[in-house]
């Protein structure tokens with residue numbers, strides 16, 4: 001017998017829900033769903049403002065870094081592909097003369113420096 | 120010849136749109152057929168909703184801003200330069216540094232500013248949380264008041280059917296105030312009175328600009344012993360005697376007057392002479408579907424500067440940016456705009472210091488209030504502290 005048929009009175013919402021749940025009940029997998037709900041509920045209980053703040057900051061830092069690196073790679077790829085021949089040695093050196101390149105090199109060297117400091 | 124798109128304003132509307140335009144028009148940008156310039160009068164980008172939290176000692180100045188350059192894709196030419204004059208007929212604009220920028224497409228994203236000076240005595244005696252300095256002053260008062268009366272007033276623009284900034288903010292801050300005073304243990308000695316003006320967009324004699332929320336508010340306020348009153352349109356304030364007078368002829372004493380003040384567009388928009396808004400408020404006449412400015416060639420407007428009936432909110436910009444990005448792209452590629460804004464706004468309302476209520480609405484549907492929850496509150500914290508910056512970058 002369908003669980004929906006055992007309901008006293010008629011509640012369209014409950015009937016719709018139970019009809020959806022019927023296959024899970026029939027195959028005995030409903031326990032897993034209840035376990036997942038309990039786990040989610042435990043997680044919500046454990047989360048507080050301070051933890052969400054830390055997670056959110058981590059999210060921002062991770063997305064900002066991947067966005068920056070992705071943007072740089074995309075733009076550099078497009079510019080490099082647009083060059084018909086590879087740059088000459090002189091061309092590479094004149095790239096180094098641009099302030100933005102030097103800032104980028106400084107960033108890469110400083111990142112290595114700080115990585116080294118943390119070893 | 121290359122098409123030049125100029126966006127004025129590095130707030131949430133301008134920033135999101137600039138990034139989305141780069142994505143949409145990437146092939147044209149690579150071929151040098153389109154270039155995008157963003158002009159802003161500040162090197163920093165502010166998450167403005169955080170000012171509300173500053174008033175409750177929950178956000179530091181350093182946490183609510185980021186360098187604008189760091190939020191923009193590298194293809195965008197970003198300049199810190201204030202626009203001082205638009206010449207729409209000549210399709211160019213002038214800046215504080217003396218430069219002149221020509222454009223094929225212009226997007227005005229300069230937001231709005233609080234204008235408490237437009238109500239006699241309000242600037243001197245009232246408090247608000249719509250900019251950082253004012254919010255800090257209010258925080259000091261809210262954290263030291265021991266007893267007395269906190270009076271809350273909301274002023275709407277005089278332009279018919281245009282809302283004040285962030286419609287739900289007065290309700291959010293009233294509930295946050297109740298929680299703060301309870302935490303401080305002084306709530307029983309401080310009276311809170313929430314008031315709303317007689318005319319709120321299309322509604323009259325209500326507690327909120329949309330009926331379903333307005334009808335839910337008395338129950339919420341009664342539970343927390345917050346007094347509420349309809350039909351109080353702030354007319355003037357006696358700064359010395361600390362009395363607020365309504366246009367309806369009532370007077371109310373206060374110790375703190377926590378006001379949602381009048382607002383207006385920024386000077387350069389007011390002075391452009393394009394607005395037909397009442398009371399020199401400066402809202403631009405906006406096509407509610409395409410978001411073009413009526414009567415001007417190639418000019419769009421996003422965010423708080425529109426004259427539309429929807430909330431002046433970041434959640435509105437979030438839905439307007441893709442429409443404008445599509446329309447400018449379609450104008451360039453197909454010769455005419457092709458996207459329609461349906462008035463959608465979404466947000467997570469902060470209902471007290473710990474609870475949140477996700478909400479959405481559009482031109483055709485009002486907000487349907489749902490019970491505020493802890494999970495909603497955590498979602499709002501996550502948005503305030505991290506998700507927002509991904510939204511500004513156009514990632515979400």
Ligand SMILES: Cc1cc2nc3c(=O)[nH]c(=O)nc-3n(C[C@H](O)[C@H](O)[C@H](O)COP(=O)(O)OP(=O)(O)OC[C@H]3O[C@@H](n4cnc5c(N)ncnc54)[C@H](O)[C@@H]3O)c2cc1C
Pocket residue numbers: 127128129130131132133158159160161164166167168169170171200201202203228229230231248249250284285288385387421422423424431432433434435436465466
């Ligand atoms: C206290 C408070 C709480 C809020 N809460 C919410 C909320 O919970 N949810 C929500 O969705 N929204 C909320 N909002 C509203 C939201 O912040 C605004 O709707 C949003 O910032 C509007 O974006 P904008 O791009 O139109 O303008 P803004 O973000 O104000 O940006 C305008 C930009 O233009 C620049 N500018 C101005 N004049 C010039 C000029 N002449 N030349 C060059 N640049 C110029 C400014 O420096 C600024 O960068 C809140 C706002 C406040 C103040």
